[in-house]
Amino acid sequence: MIRTELAIVGAGPAGVCAALEAASYGVKVTLLDREQWIGGQLVKQTHKFFGWYEKSAGTRGVVIAKDLAVKVKANPDIRFMGSTEVLGYYQADGVLLLETPQGIQTLKPERLLVATGASEKMILFPGNDLPGVYGAGAVQTLMNVHGVRPGKSVLMIGSGNIGLIVSYQMAQAGVKVAAVVEALPHIGGYAVHASKIRRLGIPIYTRHTIKEAYGTDCVEGAVIWQLDDDWQGIPGTEKQLDVDVICLATGLTPLCEFLWQAGAEMTDIPELGGFVPLYDEHMETTAKGIYVAGDAAGIEEASTAMAEGRLAGLAIAYSLGKVPDHEFSRKRQDCLKELAELRAGPTSQAILKGLAAMREQMGKQARAQTRKKVRS
């Protein structure tokens, strides 16, 4: 059995920033990822970020990933185990079961950070199981990591930032995007991303959705139609699109299986993407010693994931007695300030509402725990 002070599941933006922060206080970190690379989904993101990454505006995700990987590899206190899948968490013993390239191993950490990210949501329509219906992340992976085009012509469902960015990336890779449909009456993502794809002549149909996908063995086409104010399709507004790929960018949901296994209190908050763990201002869940950061704590984006990762890494180092009180409270304030700034925009209103709902439940939980202790 391997022993470590801090095990981090997921070497994406949240996990890596937590590892670097904790290691800066001398915490021995084991950073785990099922992929061989460091950076998680950042390695697929060719677009430029909006300037929160260490104050340098306009850095591409792929470049941030490379930079983080260099820092991790140069840090003697971080052991990166790539191509390693964490199969489960054994609550009674506090042990993680790992499938490594060298075989099955067990790992017992003093603290655990779950930074497992998210998975894509599916929407309902006839033919949604046909090969050729792909998640937006899948298309990004296929194109930007493996250099394979998803198909000849694509219908994108969803005009949030992921839908818009992946549409642009497909155009960059020489794939025709036939249309973007959006069920809401307005475009979901940033205007800057929408303008980029509109300049390329890609139509964005708001108040539209997919009616069906058709094809014998694979997608051979799709029908879209307009929605009325009750979200029902309007007969007679159907448009047939000759596409071989339907790409879903209809939202993400936190990947939290380890937290369920660990017995952390979970709650369903739609604004955060579904079930999320309750966690406190140190990013610690109700399962003692188990922390969460990034999309696993609620769907946001990479900049907030990095800030949450730093906060978790700092709090974990503090809990291990490696950070002086005054330094902890100062640095914690910095992290909280950064998070507040990242969430200051109008698009973050739903996130803030979701976080407030989560904190309210966390407060109730903590008060109930106190009452229990007093009684016993």
Place this chain on the structure above:
Amino acid sequence: MEASGIRITQHPILDFPERRKVKFYWEGKELEGYEGEPIAAALHAAGIKVLHKSLKQGRPRGFFCAIGNCSSCLVVVDGVPNVRACTEKLRAGMRIEMQEGVGPVPVSKE
């Protein structure tokens, strides 16, 4: 673009370095892909999208998430069922079959 146009050879931001081509078999038919890329990428580049038949109704399935979350792309590799085509790396000589439902019980070599 190469003949099939499905492999990206030129990209404004990314570089795709040359990799070693290897032969493998899909349903007994010899195909070519790049060593170390996911099986699903090699098959997709070869025009193969149906990887699996669903458990109850035998409906065609391809990959969906491409990062090992969803189990939509299970195939049989060298007699072993339930291999995720999207994460398993291609090796020379691999024999890959479409998986029907839960797939065959692997035969022991003893």
